[in-house]
Amino acid sequence: MTSGVLVVGAGGHAKVVIDTLQAMGQTVTGVLDDRSHLWGGTVLGVPVLGGSDLLGQAKQAVIAIGSNQVRQKIAQAHPHVEWIRAVHPRAQISPSVQLGPGTVVFAGAVVQPDTQIGSHCIINTAASVDHDGKIEDFVHIAPGCHLAGNVSVLEGAFLGVGTCVIPGMSIGAWSTVGAGATVVRPVADHLIVVGTPARPRTTP
Numbered sequence: 001m002t003s004g005v006l007v008v009g010a011g012g013h014a015k016v017v018i019d020t021l022q023a024m025g026q027t028v029t030g031v032l033d034d035r036s037h038l039w040g041g042t043v044l045g046v047p048v049l050g051g052s053d054l055l056g057q058a059k060q061a062v063i064a065i066g067s068n069q070v071r072q073k074i075a076q077a078h079p080h081v082e083w084i085r086a087v088h089p090r091a092q093i094s095p096s097v098q099l100g101p102g103t104v105v106f107a108g109a110v111v112q113p114d115t116q117i118g119s120h121c122i123i124n125t126a127a128s129v130d131h132d133g134k135i136e137d138f139v140h141i142a143p144g145c146h147l148a149g150n151v152s153v154l155e156g157a158f159l160g161v162g163t164c165v166i167p168g169m170s171i172g173a174w175s176t177v178g179a180g181a182t183v184v185r186p187v188a189d190h191l192i193v194v195g196t197p198a199r200p201r202t203t204p
C-alpha cells in the first residue's frame, strides 16, 4: 500500500489539484495516467508512476481529470480506494456544507450554508454556490461560475467558465452550460445550452 496521496491524471487540472493538496499540507507521492508516454515524467515535481491500474496499491487518492464521465468511470472501477477531498485553505466553505468524497474545491471558491455537494465534483477557482444548493455527483462548476440560492445541479452536469444561475433553477443530468451563459429557466437532462438567457444550442 502506497502512503501519501496519489493523483489520477497528469494534465492542467491535476496541477491545480496537487497545488491544492500541498496547500492543505498533504504529501502527494505520485501521479497516475494511462498515457504511457508520460510515465517517468513529473507534474509540479511529482513523479508520474504509471497507469490507473496502480490504484490497486493506493490508500488515498484524488481523480484529477476534468471529464465528468471519466471521473465516474474511474471511481466506479476502484471502489476500494479512499477518495479524499481537496479543499484549498483559501476556499470559504460554511460549516453546514456537506462535501462528498473525492470532491475538490479550489482557491477563492465560496460555498454557502446548507449546500450539499456530492462525490467527485469540481468546484473550480473562484466559483460560488450560494445557500441551499444541491450539487450531485460528478458535477464540474468551472472557474468564476455563480450559482444563486436553492440551485440544483444534477449528476454529471458541466457549467462552463463564468456561468450565472438565478435562484431556484435546476440544471439537468449530464447537461452542458456554455461559458458565460445565464440560466434563467430550468435546463433538461443531456442538453447543451448557451447564451444569455441560456437556450438550447441550435445546430445548423
Ligand SMILES: CC(=O)SCCNC(=O)CCNC(=O)[C@H](O)C(C)(C)COP(=O)(O)OP(=O)(O)OC[C@H]1O[C@@H](n2cnc3c(N)ncnc32)[C@H](O)[C@@H]1OP(=O)(O)O
Residues within 6 Å of the ligand: 124, 142, 143, 159, 160, 161, 176, 177, 178, 179, 180, 181, 192, 193, 194, 195, 201
Ligand atoms: C480551469 C479550466 O479551464 S476549467 C474548463 C472550463 N471550460 C469551459 O468553460 C468550456 C465551456 N465550453 C463551451 O462554452 C463550448 O463552447 C460549448 C461546450 C458550449 C460548445 O462546444 P462545441 O460543441 O465545441 O461548440 P463549437 O465551438 O463548435 O461552437 C458551435 C456554435 O456554438 C457557439 N458557441 C459555442 N460556445 C458558446 C458559448 N459559450 N456561448 C455562446 N455561443 C457559443 C459557437 O459560436 C458556434 O456558433 P456558430 O455555429 O454560429 O459559429
